[in-house]
Amino acid sequence: MASGLTYTMLDATKLSTSEIYGAVLCELGEKHPDIVGFSADLAKSTKIGLFQKKFPDRFFNVGIAEQNMFGIAAGMAKAGLTPFVSTFAIFATMRALDQVHTDICYQNLNVKIIATHGGLSFGQAGSTHHCTEDLSIMRSMANCQVIVPADGIETANAVEAAYYTPGPIYIRINRGFDRRFYDRAEYGFKIGKAVKLTEGTDITIIACGSCVYQAVEAANILANADGIKARVLDMHTIKPIDKEAILEAVHDTRRIITVEDHNVIGGLGSAVAEVIAGSGKGCAFERLGIPDTFSIIGLHEDLMAYYKIDTNGILECARELLGRDFEADDDWEDEV
Amino acid sequence: MPISVNERLILEKKAHELRLLCVNTVMWAGGGHIGGALSAMDILTILYYKYLNIDPKNPNWPDRDRFILSKGHIGVGFAPVLADKGYIDKELLKKYNHTGSDLAMHLDSLKVPGVDASTGSLGHGLSIAVGTALAARLLKKSHMTYCLLGDGECNEGSVWEAAMAASHYQVTNLVTFVDRNKCMIDGPTEEVMGLEPFAKKWEAFGFIVKAVDGHDFMQLSEAIDFALEEKSAPVVIIADTNKGCGVDFMEGDYKWHYGSLDSEKVEQAFESLEKYYQKRKGVSRNG
Numbered sequence: 001m002a003s004g005l006t007y008t009m010l011d012a013t014k015l016s017t018s019e020i021y022g023a024v025l026c027e028l029g030e031k032h033p034d035i036v037g038f039s040a041d042l043a044k045s046t047k048i049g050l051f052q053k054k055f056p057d058r059f060f061n062v063g064i065a066e067q068n069m070f071g072i073a074a075g076m077a078k079a080g081l082t083p084f085v086s087t088f089a090i091f092a093t094m095r096a097l098d099q100v101h102t103d104i105c106y107q108n109l110n111v112k113i114i115a116t117h118g119g120l121s122f123g124q125a126g127s128t129h130h131c132t133e134d135l136s137i138m139r140s141m142a143n144c145q146v147i148v149p150a151d152g153i154e155t156a157n158a159v160e161a162a163y164y165t166p167g168p169i170y171i172r173i174n175r176g177f178d179r180r181f182y183d184r185a186e187y188g189f190k191i192g193k194a195v196k197l198t199e200g201t202d203i204t205i206i207a208c209g210s211c212v213y214q215a216v217e218a219a220n221i222l223a224n225a226d227g228i229k230a231r232v233l234d235m236h237t238i239k240p241i242d243k244e245a246i247l248e249a250v251h252d253t254r255r256i257i258t259v260e261d262h263n264v265i266g267g268l269g270s271a272v273a274e275v276i277a278g279s280g281k282g283c284a285f286e287r288l289g290i291p292d293t294f295s296i297i298g299l300h301e302d303l304m305a306y307y308k309i310d311t312n313g314i315l316e317c318a319r320e321l322l323g324r325d326f327e328a329d330d331d332w333e334d335e336v
Numbered sequence: 337m338p339i340s341v342n343e344r345l346i347l348e349k350k351a352h353e354l355r356l357l358c359v360n361t362v363m364w365a366g367g368g369h370i371g372g373a374l375s376a377m378d379i380l381t382i383l384y385y386k387y388l389n390i391d392p393k394n395p396n397w398p399d400r401d402r403f404i405l406s407k408g409h410i411g412v413g414f415a416p417v418l419a420d421k422g423y424i425d426k427e428l429l430k431k432y433n434h435t436g437s438d439l440a441m442h443l444d445s446l447k448v449p450g451v452d453a454s455t456g457s458l459g460h461g462l463s464i465a466v467g468t469a470l471a472a473r474l475l476k477k478s479h480m481t482y483c484l485l486g487d488g489e490c491n492e493g494s495v496w497e498a499a500m501a502a503s504h505y506q507v508t509n510l511v512t513f514v515d516r517n518k519c520m521i522d523g524p525t526e527e528v529m530g531l532e533p534f535a536k537k538w539e540a541f542g543f544i545v546k547a548v549d550g551h552d553f554m555q556l557s558e559a560i561d562f563a564l565e566e567k568s569a570p571v572v573i574i575a576d577t578n579k580g581c582g583v584d585f586m587e588g589d590y591k592w593h594y595g596s597l598d599s600e601k602v603e604q605a606f607e608s609l610e611k612y613y614q615k616r617k618g619v620s621r622n623g
């Protein structure tokens with residue numbers, strides 16, 4: 001990866017995740033004149049407006065017209081340009097999905113969709129602005145890679161990596177500030193490769209997005225209070241999913257929890273479940289997420305607690321799962 | 337029947353009270369889409385206090401007039417109206433946006449009585465309104481459907497798909513409003529994505545256009561009366577309005593699309609609204 005960005009210098013505590021995205025896109029835009037930006041009356045809200053300020057001629061605010069926006073981006077990609085398109089996650093993946101599907105993914109065009117206000121991060125807005133379906137939807141779009149960064153620094157890494165990876169990529173970030181997790185950019189971010197945050201042999205917690213921070217907190221408490229060694233994987237890439245890391249977790253810990261700010265159907269939990277089922281190995285397994293319902297409203301932290309995808313929810317689930325039986329595998333003597 | 341001077345004054349007072357309640361709601365909620373709520377308040381007021389045939393005690397009454405708030409982001413303006421009409425307890429406004437509250441920025445039709453459609457994703461409302469109006473025709477019901485759109489919202493192609501259908505099916509038991517406050521989130525509408533010639537666009541889609549001052553109850557009522565009578569084509573009322581109407585530090589400023597208010601700002605807003613109300617009361621075209 002041709003790096004050299006200065007985003008490690010960014011004071012990540014002072015910038016919201018989307019502001020970091022905007023700043024990184026400006027830096028990339030400086031070096032790569034093929035980058036063009038798009039928004040649909042949400043330039044300010046998604047922070048792609050920073051790119052607009054710097055490169056007004058390379059930015060298009062198409063008004064409140066998401067379908068048109070993705071169509072125009074597809075046309076530009078056909079001419080060899082690299083569109084970065086930003087709107088709220090729900091509008092990127094549902095309002096304009098046919099354009100995303102047919103104009104972009106089907107034609108395998110080099111369009112980067114950086115969607116903000118993902119999951120329940122715009123909690124007070126209600127279900128028209130919650131987005132707990134996007135990972136499921138985008139995961140089933142052939143050619144498309146799907147990334148859910150854990151915080152601002154990981155967002156910076158993901159956006160940069162997306163530029164250097166040809167084809168359609170969907171990156172989902174939150175509204176506002178995320179709990180900062182990574183304190184520097186050099187921890188070996190690679191699309192499709194999970195980051196092992198804690199070592200552990202009793203249970204594995206596989207998380208993405210805002211749940212990563214919560215998972216590590218839970219692992220620390222499990223270690224200190226329960227004497228349990230929990231492995232935490234930051235599974236920032238939902239597709240292609242890191243099969244190797246999942247199989248290793250099955251092998252080493254045989255107890256797995258997934259946790260995501262998304263419907264339990266179709267997202268990270270489902271992707272992990274598919275790998276586990278395919279392995280033929282017995283495993284105690286639980287998916288934490290939004291239980292196939294339209295969410296109540298409120299602050300993001302409150303909703304994470306309500307749906308038990310926060311530290312306490314993960315702890316509760318881990319303690320239950322540690323006591324759960326699963327069918328043992330006679331030939332599987334190499335269990336740690 | 338055009339409204340009398342007396343009726344106008346009653347509506348002025350109601351709109352004023354609702355603007356105050358809207359400002360308070362934004363404060364209680366910790367933030368809200370106040371600019372577009374205040375620009376639309378006179379339209380909401382005249383509909384809810386003059387035209388809509390509804391029964392707040394029986395919100396699902398099948399023969400009620402329907403109101404589809406297509407610019408669904410102005411829950412902080414709509415909920416005070418519903419509370420004042422008695423659909424919901426006014427006390428609930430104090431918990432607006434709070435975790436677990438039934439009142440979110442965009443109102444949920446399954447949670448809030450009186451809300452005919454869950455909106456918030458722009459560009460959906462007119463299609464739903466065409467649907468409820470066509471259903472009324474099919475079921476031989478005489479009720480009307482009213483729909484309120486934002487002007488920025490009219491960037492959405494789906495609005496024009498609905499407009500095409502409304503005129504194709506000659507849907508005349510429908511009255512469409514556009515809150516033409518000339519602002520959207522990222523700037524003035526004509527800078528972000530030009531709409532003009534706006535009236536001509538509606539005409540080209542088969543609508544009869546009534547252009548009115550959206551803060552003048554006389555003009556609004558004349559236009560609505562016209563629309564209720566007109567059976568040759570659907571009518572759209574393009575209401576020229578000011579974003580943040582009545583609050584001097586918000587008026588006409590697109591940056592007040594969404595905002596939060598501390599008690600000091602609320603005080604300032606109240607003062608300004610009071611002055612605005614006095615001015616409005618004084619203006620009388622027929623008295």
Ligand SMILES: Cc1ncc(C[n+]2csc(CCOP(=O)(O)OP(=O)(O)O)c2C)c(N)n1
Pocket residue numbers: 040041042064091095369371372373375407409456457458459485486487488489490515517519520521579593
């Ligand atoms: C499909 C869709 N895209 C984007 C948004 C985000 N959004 C909310 S309000 C708004 C601007 C609306 O402008 P306008 O229709 O003129 O409303 P008003 O100025 O009357 O408040 C936008 C872009 C949305 N709610 N729905």
